[in-house]
Amino acid sequence: MADELFAPPSYLPREGVEALACPCGNHKQLTVVGSWGGPLTLECPCSSPFRATSDAPWAVNLLKRLILWHADATSELRQLNDLIIKQHTAHQIYRDRVTDLVDNGAATSTEHDLRALMHAPIPDNYLLPLALAVARREERETRPMRLRRALREVRLTPEGERLRYAGGPLTRYLIRGMTALADSDDRDLLFTEEARCLLDTIDQVTADVREHDPGPTAAS
Incomplete structure (x- = not known):
């Protein structure tokens, strides 16, 4: 959420844990693509293909965690x-x-x-x-x-x-x-x-x- 990639500019940061979601509302079948240290790309298999890439620190850290989790x-x-x-x-x-x-x-x-x-x-x-x-x-x-x-x-x-x-x-x-x-x-x-x-x-x-x-x- 930090770089307003998945929300309109009016979004206000809050303390908590929440799921990333496609603009279509889906948050259960998202695909993350990327390599260690690189930007994170998020894809959704919806009728209006959604693809977003971020190199924000939170996105890179999330990508590293997912790579470790997969391995x-x-x-x-x-x-x-x-x-x-x-x-x-x-x-x-x-x-x-x-x-x-x-x-x-x-x-x-x-x-x-x-x-x-x-x-x-x-x-x-x-x-x-x-x-x-x-x-x-x-x-x-x-x-x-x-x-x-x-x-x-x-x-x-x-x-x-x-x-x-x-x-x-x-x-x-x-x-x-x-x-x-x-x-x-x-x-x-x-x-x-x-x-x-x-x-x-x-x-x-x-x-x-x-x-x-x-x-x-x-x-x-």
Whole structure:
């Protein structure tokens, strides 16, 4: 979206995760063409052939990710697992710092410390609803089925429309990891060590969020 390639100039950037789409509305059967380090070309098999090329940083990075994914599907799972752990650690450090300030009445903190915490991007009001959705288990629901259902529950757009999510870095990486696992048509991939590790990380992180993070009402 950064270079207005797939949207009119009035588009305003938003924090979140969403699917690229052809002007015809299709976002499920797009073809990406390109080589490592080169521009990304997006094609759609619609009645009005759509083809767009971008060398924007986000497009080149996306192309590299897709190439790695095509060569080794577990590479994406490993990367997302590391990113979720990294963002969760940052989230815990921030949360512990806030707790310390509250418990000690900010006696050892400067005014600058308090202002920095007030304007930090964490807490994320979308994180707890996502964690609660992941935790709920329905009868005979497998872990991939549970992730697909949780993703449906936290979408900002109605079913059948272009995917749209919101939230901070940890929420976004959790959604990316959940999507990578839930949308996988390769059953063998779901039984790899990398998939099991990512599933465990998602469960552990969301369990920690449910235990320690206040809801939007409590935070306000």
